[in-house]
Amino acid sequence: MNGDASGVSGLLLVDKPAGITSHDVVDVTRRAYSERSIGHLGTLDPFATGLLVLLLGRATRLASFIENEPKVYDATIRFGEETDTGDPTGDVIRTAALPSRQAVLDAIPSLTGDIQQVPPEFSAKKVLGAPAYRAARAGETVVLAAAPVTVHEWRIASVSDDELNVSITCGGGTYIRALARDLGRACGSAAHLTSLRRTRSGEFDVLDAATIDDLRSTPLPRVRPLRIVAE
Secondary structure, eight states: OOOOOOOOOOOOEEEEESOOOOHHHHHHHHHHHHHHOEEESOOOOOOOOOEEEEGGGGGGGGGHHHTTSEEEEEEEEESSSSEESSSSSSOOOEOOOOOOOHHHHHHGGGGGGGEEEOOOOOSSOTTTEEEEHHHHHHOOOOOOOOEEEEEEEEEEEEEESSSEEEEEEEEEEHHHHHHHHHHHHHHTOOOOOEEEEEEETTTTTGGGGGGGHTSSSSSSSOOOHHHHHHH
């Protein structure tokens, strides 16, 4: 939909930049389209970039039908240090010797398929009704139960002495930060994410997404109609 934002309903793809939250993107979209009812299919951490699938207006009712579609992420995993957040925004809590390339390759199969994953302490997982990150930020001990997730594929782009560049395809609810943490431990080292970009969510590709600047310009990016979302 261009121009007239009245009664907008449908799907919008947005390429989230680093440094803002997924909720910030929703707020910008609300102002742009004058639509209060907006949901997204999977949060991205502030340091991460890439595809946010937004549902506007009546289309929010369809979230449960498409939110668990496989997602694809491009990730850079740095070995030698584990951080409390699992990403570059956190404090280093453990260091270890760098792993061999073969140790990294041998560890990946243990983190592929249907696995049990403990979410990061700095996550939105609820503990006694509140997000875990609130307790973690307050310095409290956070104990999170493992949850079943599915990791379909690790597609390796490059491996160096201290870094792995990889594309990961996984099901909904998977934390790539936790995969990085667990890979470091599984190969006898320590690790955290240094970059993360979501490139696909189900059939939707970040190459088709609007930017934040697009949402602040005229005409507005086209919202895909409800009938397309329902197909």
